[in-house]
Amino acid sequence: MTRTPAEVRSFEGRRFVRTPATAPGPLGPQMLGAFSAIRRNPVDYLESTWRTYGDVVQFPIPRPPSYLVNDPEGVRRVLVTHGRNYGKSTIQYRSLSLVTGEGLLVADTEAWRRQRPLVQPAFHHETLNHLVSHVDTALQRRFREWESLPSDAVVDMDAAMMTSALEVVGHALFGTDLSQDAHRLARATLSALDVVVARARVPITPPNWMPTPGNRRLHRAVRELDAAVEDMLQERRQNPSEVPADMLDLLLLARDQQGSGLTVEEIRDQIVTFIVAGHETVASALTWAWALLADHPEIQRELQRESEEVLGGGPATFADVGRLPWARAVFDEALRLYPPAWLITRKALGPDSLGGRDIPKGALIILSPWLLHRHPDVWAHPDSFDPTRFLDGSADRNAFIPFGSGLRQCIGRDFAYVEGTLMLASIAGRYSVSYPTGGRHPKAEPLVTVRPVGGLPVRLTPR
Numbered sequence: 001m002t003r004t005p006a007e008v009r010s011f012e013g014r015r016f017v018r019t020p021a022t023a024p025g026p027l028g029p030q031m032l033g034a035f036s037a038i039r040r041n042p043v044d045y046l047e048s049t050w051r052t053y054g055d056v057v058q059f060p061i062p063r064p065p066s067y068l069v070n071d072p073e074g075v076r077r078v079l080v081t082h083g084r085n086y087g088k089s090t091i092q093y094r095s096l097s098l099v100t101g102e103g104l105l106v107a108d109t110e111a112w113r114r115q116r117p118l119v120q121p122a123f124h125h126e127t128l129n130h131l132v133s134h135v136d137t138a139l140q141r142r143f144r145e146w147e148s149l150p151s152d153a154v155v156d157m158d159a160a161m162m163t164s165a166l167e168v169v170g171h172a173l174f175g176t177d178l179s180q181d182a183h184r185l186a187r188a189t190l191s192a193l194d195v196v197v198a199r200a201r202v203p204i205t206p207p208n209w210m211p212t213p214g215n216r217r218l219h220r221a222v223r224e225l226d227a228a229v230e231d232m233l234q235e236r237r238q239n240p241s242e243v244p245a246d247m248l249d250l251l252l253l254a255r256d257q258q259g260s261g262l263t264v265e266e267i268r269d270q271i272v273t274f275i276v277a278g279h280e281t282v283a284s285a286l287t288w289a290w291a292l293l294a295d296h297p298e299i300q301r302e303l304q305r306e307s308e309e310v311l312g313g314g315p316a317t318f319a320d321v322g323r324l325p326w327a328r329a330v331f332d333e334a335l336r337l338y339p340p341a342w343l344i345t346r347k348a349l350g351p352d353s354l355g356g357r358d359i360p361k362g363a364l365i366i367l368s369p370w371l372l373h374r375h376p377d378v379w380a381h382p383d384s385f386d387p388t389r390f391l392d393g394s395a396d397r398n399a400f401i402p403f404g405s406g407l408r409q410c411i412g413r414d415f416a417y418v419e420g421t422l423m424l425a426s427i428a429g430r431y432s433v434s435y436p437t438g439g440r441h442p443k444a445e446p447l448v449t450v451r452p453v454g455g456l457p458v459r460l461t462p463r
Ligand code: HEM
Pocket: 104, 105, 106, 112, 116, 169, 273, 274, 275, 277, 278, 279, 281, 282, 285, 339, 340, 341, 344, 345, 401, 402, 403, 404, 405, 407, 408, 409, 410, 411, 412, 413, 415, 416
């Protein structure tokens, strides 16, 4: 049932709070009834509300008034043309900041303005150049592991991509000589992240100070994180590099125009942010690309042909990245259908109008690349896997936001493209991937990123 816009009411304390409803959406009892569906799969729930109520949906939540916006122009307005009217102080980013501190990903406008120029040099050309050899190191490790398996062995490609992406971001951050501290840090980051995801799944989150098992785990992991970063920074201060060798050196050396750099705490927050933002995202996109390739052997053959032509079975160079359009298009199409960051939220700093609906100041705006990438107004046959849309120029780049868009677009976008393209091309050059008997395309579960339920068991056939 579509509600006629009237008002959203809730009982807070001893009085009713009335928030004018400015867009259609579910009524309170309907939303309460949907609670277990939301917990089971929030992206399915968002998709069903979008398909039921339209491109701007208001949820029956008065504080803050909450809207799902999937109007292509409206999304662009929030992220790009009126991006300054939308901040990041939302529940999603506040809960992530329990792990990342005030790193670039969650920083609200003021802190972000100071940090971004200081962090940018860590993503310059030299870093991307080094990245090629970090990707190759991870690949050689996988190839050695796989060579020791019998032909046609079944491997969990999801686990392989997670391990590889962690090795790549770890090497890019800390150099090839990964210390115990780096391993400790990555482990603590991932364990803290698990707790944050588990917390997001329960309707009432206990306050941080409450000694619940979840909170205790979170505090333990954050303490471990802080100690590991502190030890690493101390070690760098005692043995400073003459020439910056990795992203951590670049963060330590960064200075703004007034000559001031990032504080120790800010560096800790950026490092943890890069592990959180740069590990599972790339791994998840790669895993879905392999699942889609196993579904489409004809596209896999195109990728293999390109890999043979360009790489010829050898290691890639930085220049090769631009010579692999099929690998890039497959990665893009996987990012379209399975955008790892399936949810982007903003807080309206002032009133606005989106998709013809009034948005009050303070409103929570929920955007979902998952939904926008399936919008039939901008994508032809949106549910089909068709990388050629990215080769023939028919993909609408304005409606393609796996890395966000506008001012807060992902700083690691080029990093992800180098890694994603080379991983796909290099592995396709050596192996064919297919589902084992009884295996099939996994179900998607939206956690921090969109994960395959049960991993991705595939048969690897040497070529
Ligand atoms: C396929 C891989 C990746 C995807 C899908 C992805 C997605 C995103 C998205 C959607 C945003 C914007 C969030 C928003 O607007 O609220 C973002 C921001 C960010 N990402 Fe990525 N990301 C990826 C890889 C990486 C990598 C490899 C790194 C670092 C090593 C990274 C670091 C960051 C940071 C620091 C930000 C915040 C940028 C800012 O606000 O200035 N990401 N990412």
